[in-house]
Amino acid sequence: MKHSLSLQIGPVAFRIGSAWRSPIEALARLYAGYPDPGRVCDFTVRLEPEKPWRRWIRPSVAIQGDYILPDAAPMSLAHGLLAAEMGMNLQMALGQKSHLLLHAASVEKDGRALILTGESGAGKSTLAALLGERGWRLMGDEFALLGLEDGRLRAFPRAISLKNGAITVMEREVAPQRFGPRLDGTPKGAIRHMRPNERALEAMAEPAQPALVLFPRFGEAAAARGVGQAEVFMRLTQASTNYVSLGAAGFEALTGLVGGCPAAAIDYPDTESAIDMVEQLWAEAA
């Protein structure tokens, strides 16, 4: 394709091709400092005109690649960076078969990993982003990769996707050069991507042993409750995109995770109290 770029994110290498220059340039700026992926990539993503003439006239970006959703809506070129991110997510959700993929954020301390999972809007991205600036190593804000053989967690520290209110929270905390452009009017409202810090990038190849699973929920009075293994298992099967297609290997990996670490659900009214609750539960789990 006319414009292209390769990216290494944790154990996964992407090749992204685009009919337009601007999404590739935006990606290159956002992912400055990531390691060189080498010659062979795991997945190919393509940003193409939805129809041939939509390259020039009201440019419309169709997300294509090795694995696609046939009915994915095309996006405006102004949101080309988001289209590239969605294209990479799609490859992971549909094509990742080397790890059990959990829709979860994760952070690491002392070689042990904290997994944060919940529905969209539960605040896992924001919490992980904040923890990543406050003494933890960010492993990823979107996907956690559980090893099928060793049960350890691999980092997938792509750019953090901050939405709406979370954008201002992080803008107060982090230097401006780590942010991508602010994208208004996306299907999920305003989005701004943030590059993880140097520590997260340097250690991206280091796995961690899962030690605690949390199910955060934003917008409620502060409360924490333990969650039984059966419920944790069920919720994590729902949070996994490839649990079914991995068959027995996925089951073994997930039961290993559930049996090996405690879990709790936390409700929180604001991010600062959530951070306190996380630190306290982490200390109890240690």
Place this chain on the structure above:
Amino acid sequence: MSAAHALIAALRDPARAGDGDWNGLIAAARAEQLIGSLAYRLEGRDLPEKVEAIMEAARRDSAQARIQALWEAEMTRRALAPLGVPLVLLKGNAFHAAGLDAAIGRSVGDLDILVPKASLEAVEAALIGAGWERLKEADGYDDLYYRRWMHELPPLIHRTRDRMIDVHHTILPETARPKPDAAALIADSVALDPGSPPGAGSGLRILSPPDMIVHAAAHLFADGDLAGGLRNLWDIDRLVRQFVAADPAFWPALAERAQHHQLRRSVALSLRLAARLYGTPVDRQAAGPDRVTDRLFAARLLARNGWGQPVRPALRLAFYIRSHWLRMPPLLLARHLWAKARS
């Protein structure tokens, strides 16, 4: 060398894989749904670490897809067993259930089965009773079109397993000019479990070897627009090699069946193209003389670049139009396009 050329070269001769561009080869193999087949062809070779990891994941994925396909066939067998009708697995499911070479790394999407036309209603009712649901709106244009003109029921999807089933009563649309002998396909089908009593119809069956080739050729050249055809042609290559090795009388048997089902030309074309692209050893008499249009078919099959993109839009459009022309007489085609344009 284009990525599609690199793909067929690697399938023919795994030693040649990756002498160019691994990314292009992998993207083309995924786009053509041949990544599993390629991964098994490359098994045990000395590959770059990353390539080996990708191929290993593809093999693991194929193995799991195979289990799911076999389970789906078994669920269908159980749902239809009370009817006592013969149940013939088609395409990928048949290859897997019979353990044919063509099954190695073969992806499987929908479950395709063939049943006698007279039992269609009973089969559909039994499937719906066992948890399958209609995908097309009942009595809508598509639903009625399928029932009146097609060789299969409108697709059904299972409520909890989320898998589709296509129930065929023959192997080409009723509107196509060749009229395959569906009764003969079923009469000559082979029981997968020879222990089950003959004629009981409660076990799974597959087409006879010659009919399997006839069906693959019909599906590729007398029905569709050749999109994804490299995989179907790879099926033909694998099947022919295995059948020829097992039965010295395979070629005359194939010639007889191709003639009987009015699909001699499609079979001959598929043999010529398999020989041209995959080096399949074919009987020159069955394949017939090369024709100038063979090159167009080959070019259509190979219209894929190293980003996994389809290329040569004009050629693809021509084959798309050809597929409708083959499937429908002109008046029906006009009515069909009119209805589709209005919807």
